[in-house]
Amino acid sequence: MSDHGFAKGEAMKQVTLTIDGRQVEAPTTATVLQAAKSAGIYIPALCHDERIKPFGACRVCMVEVTKGKRTRLVASCCYPVEEGIVVKTDTEKVKKIRKLVAELLWPAALPLALELGVTSSRFSAPRGECSLCGLCVRYCDEVKKQNAVYFEGRGIDRELAFVPGVKVDCRACRECFDLCTGGWIMNEASKAFE
Ligand code: SF4
Ligand code: FES
Numbered sequence: 001m002s003d004h005g006f007a008k009g010e011a012m013k014q015v016t017l018t019i020d021g022r023q024v025e026a027p028t029t030a031t032v033l034q035a036a037k038s039a040g041i042y043i044p045a046l047c048h049d050e051r052i053k054p055f056g057a058c059r060v061c062m063v064e065v066t067k068g069k070r071t072r073l074v075a076s077c078c079y080p081v082e083e084g085i086v087v088k089t090d091t092e093k094v095k096k097i098r099k100l101v102a103e104l105l106w107p108a109a110l111p112l113a114l115e116l117g118v119t120s121s122r123f124s125a126p127r128g129e130c131s132l133c134g135l136c137v138r139y140c141d142e143v144k145k146q147n148a149v150y151f152e153g154r155g156i157d158r159e160l161a162f163v164p165g166v167k168v169d170c171r172a173c174r175e176c177f178d179l180c181t182g183g184w185i186m187n188e189a190s191k192a193f194e
Helices: 032-038 092-105 110-115 135-143 184-192
Strands: 014-019 022-027 062-067 070-075 086-088 149-152 159-162
Touching: 014 032, 022 032, 032 062, 062 092, 070 092, 092 110, 135 149, 159 184
Parallel strands: 014 086
Antiparallel strands: 014 022, 062 070, 062 086, 149 159
C-alpha cells in the first residue's frame, strides 16, 4: 500500500470527484476515505485500517455524497469513488451523526469522542472498554491467520471474546493491541492468558 492507502499496481484508471469543494483524482479502486486522505482531507475513522478489509462497523467516517440529484449519508471507508460525485465531509448532518456514534460507544474510543467534542453520553447503558470496532478480530483473522478472538452474541448483547482453547497466546503476539480503539483487548488478554 502507498501512504494514502491506494493499492500499488492496480488499474491506473482514474476518476475525478469533488471533496469539500476540491477536485480530487483517485484510482477507480479507491474508497472515498482513501481519496480524501490522498488530498490531505481528514475524515475520522475508527474501525478502519489499511491492512484489513473495510468493515463499516462504526459509522464514524460518515460523509454526505451527492450523485446526480440524490444526496445520502454513506460510510466513506466502504464507499467506492465514482466519476463526478460530490462529497462533503463536514456538514452539520455529518457532525451530528459522528457525535451520536461517539455517545453510543461511550466510554470506549474516548480519544475519538473528545476529538469530536463529546465529553459525556446521554445514553443510559454506556459501553465498556470495547467499541466493537472489530479491528482485533479482523487483524487476527486476515493478517495473523490465528482467529484468537471473535464476536459472541447478537445485537446489544454482542461482545468480544477469546476463542476457547485457542493455541496462540495474545500476550506474546500483541500485534492488535495498538489497533484496539477501546482498550479491551490488552486488559482482557492479561486475564485470559494468566
Ligand atoms: S477489543 Fe479493541 S480492537 Fe477488538 S473490537 Fe473491541 S475495541 Fe475493537
Ligand atoms: S471507519 Fe468507516 S465505518 Fe468505521
